[in-house]
Amino acid sequence: MKKISGMLLFCLLLAGNIAVAQDDPVIQNIVEEAEENSSLEQLAHQLLDSIGPRLVGTPQMNNAHNWAVKKFESWGIPAEKEKWGEWRGWERGITHIDMITPRVQTLEGRQLAWSPSTGKKPVTAEVITLPETVSDSMAFQRWLPNVKGKFVLISMKEPTGRPDYNWEEFATAASFAKMKQERQEQTEAWRNKFRSMGYNSRTLPAALEKAGAVGVVTSNWSDGFGVNKIFAAYTKKVPTLDLALEDYTMLYRLAENGSKPKIRVTAESKELGTVPTFNTIATIKGTELPEEYVILSAHFDSWDGATGATDNGTGTIVMMEAARILKKHYPNPKRTIIVGLWGSEEQGLNGSRAFVEDHPEIVKNVQAVFNQDNGTGRVVNISGNGFLHAYDYLGDWLSKVPDTVASHVETNFPGRPGRGGSDYASFLAAGAPAFNLSALNWSYWNYTWHTNRDTYDKIVFDDVRNNVILTAVLAYMASEDDEKTSREQIKLPNNPRTGEPQTWPEARSPNRKGGMD
Structure with a gap:
């Protein structure tokens, strides 16, 4: 078991990744599309300025799901609102x-x-x-x-x-x-x-x-x-x-x-009484291994003191834009690519927990989950989340990411399993290789996280475009990998306070009927 620093990983991979990106037309096209034909500003304007905040149980949340479904379908990507529960409507x-x-x-x-x-x-x-x-x-x-x-x-x-x-x-x-x-x-x-x-x-x-x-x-x-x-x-x-x-x-x-x-x-x-709650699920069907899955994950809901720009409008538009680019330049993936925009993350990861609970056939065949949540900044850290061999596959995929993007990323392999905080944890608890793309905070915790100032003007679009390239290339590489990812977990050390062995996070059921008491 070894810990590989981000700088060491970067030095090991830098020599080859520029040439690899130049030699791979799909990666070339991903980068060119993201940089020269971006739809991020338009997506952000429509989602944040026009639809606004997306509190679970509100008409605005439902409007957002309807908008996303139509947007995916306009790109030729089948999408649906998948009901997972009910909430107090307000x-x-x-x-x-x-x-x-x-x-x-x-x-x-x-x-x-x-x-x-x-x-x-x-x-x-x-x-x-x-x-x-x-x-x-x-x-x-x-x-x-x-x-x-x-x-x-x-x-x-x-x-x-x-x-x-x-x-x-x-x-x-x-x-x-x-x-x-x-x-x-x-x-x-x-x-x-x-x-x-x-x-x-x-x-x-x-x-x-x-x-x-x-x-x-x-x-x-x-x-x-x-x-x-x-x-x-x-x-x-x-x-x-x-x-x-x-x-x-x-x-x-x-x-x-x-x-x-x-x-x-x-x-x-x-x-508004009791209203249904949804996830938005979009699917690019795989051609060779359609029953194996790469999942692009972001929570769609927000608190409503502002418009939820960095929590999690930016993560949402990263996954949507990555899907648009992949559909255009990688329309026939080897594995099925799913985009999950989850509802009610803010009340306890409810949408993603429901998806995991309702789709065991998908979860058991997940190749990788890439989740983005915490703010507008460029991704600067990825942990192996306790998967013993994460370096072997995730390190290889990262080696194909252009150095202008990869150079920002610190890695921690094999790392420790994350125990909450965002939707990757729902998949991780079920044993699926799930990775959080952790971003530079841009004063996130004080100025935008759950605040009255989390608005469009706080978005740093250059950083968000960086994350689109990273996500799309990782999804492409995960889909094309000849090998199925290993789920072998590290042996966790004893809890220093109790002396008892630590255990892998346990899967939890969602609250499917919220806000009623």
């Missing part, structure tokens, strides 16, 4: 939030996913904070009647809206250290208050709603300028809103200083 409408006392200002914010509606008539009420200190849960229960008829701020008032990198650049060392210490102390005090109250951020909204609050207001700051994480509401009858840090902390200061701020909120949304 549609986001207009959110408008205005402070009307002590002065008038329109605020930046939105209702959270699956938030109850205010209806078309705005709700106007005073904004209050949680009590500054809480001795115990009984004291908090005695305080709870104060929320009746009020909007309640339930997130900590951040001491600064400047990310740490900005402090490091401009603050004195003493000032930066002081800020961090104060923030740490404030955060710990906030956590202790919640422990004393007997609630957490998920259970508190329901308690406030039951006590008569007209709405819950949060600010889930993502440690960047103007950026918040946008997730789900936990109220059943009153709206839950997220406000930008700048506006949230302003309201907080006004409330704690006795100014009694009031806001007027319109949060329109529709409950």
Whole structure:
């Protein structure tokens, strides 16, 4: 068992791969098509600007599936919406939030996913904070009647809206250290208050709603300028809103200083009952080994604070563009090439887990799965994911990738099996050779992952084109390989905490009926 560094692999392969790419007309055509006739910008515009966010259970998610099917079929690739479950149907409408006392200002914010509606008539009420200190849960229960008829701020008032990198650049060392210490102390005090109250951020909204609050207001700051994480509401009858840090902390200061701020909120949304959920599956049928499969994998759904550009619009358009190019320049693959655009990855890999569970005949004959998810950046890392002989085949396929693309990629063979985080893990747990094409992050975790800023303008199309070439060449090589890929797994070491042997990840069933409770 050996670990091969990306640099060593690159040095071993660089001498030959330029010539190989030049000698192989399919690879030449893939590169030329990707660079000179790209449809990435058009795909991104149609998916992100026109269709928008793709929250599971929404009409926009269904619109995206319909669009993808038509797009694949326009390229001569048969495609279908494959139902795998049901979800709570919900549609986001207009959110408008205005402070009307002590002065008038329109605020930046939105209702959270699956938030109850205010209806078309705005709700106007005073904004209050949680009590500054809480001795115990009984004291908090005695305080709870104060929320009746009020909007309640339930997130900590951040001491600064400047990310740490900005402090490091401009603050004195003493000032930066002081800020961090104060923030740490404030955060710990906030956590202790919640422990004393007997609630957490998920259970508190329901308690406030039951006590008569007209709405819950949060600010889930993502440690960047103007950026918040946008997730789900936990109220059943009153709206839950997220406000930008700048506006949230302003309201907080006004409330704690006795100014009694009031806001007027319109949060329109529709409950749509139970709706079907789908994966989009497109297939380029193999000619020699049609019952063996290369799968191009990306999750299609997103959260809906923005348009889901880098999570996972970019992964989606990489797989779609790779399929378009392969169909045009490699129309008769040896093995069948499947593109899987999965639903409800964000709620637990549900779409891909359902596909794995529903299609054991495909999974047992998978040659390789290539998955792309995490952001707009060029792919910079591929792990062998614990397959003992991954270097023998994946290393060979990578050797045919043009050096302008391959030179960015670090590899780790045989690596360790990934245990979650994206849809490759669904296939990996079933024993199929599945590989995540991990990308350079471009400040992904703070600025675009599940945020209100994950929009088209954050896409770096040169990097995405890089990933299209990589994916298409790997798919071509995997399809053409004379050998079936080995599934032999490494022997995992003992868990250092327990001393017990680690085990391969176990396959898990999807949630096929979500959001109903």
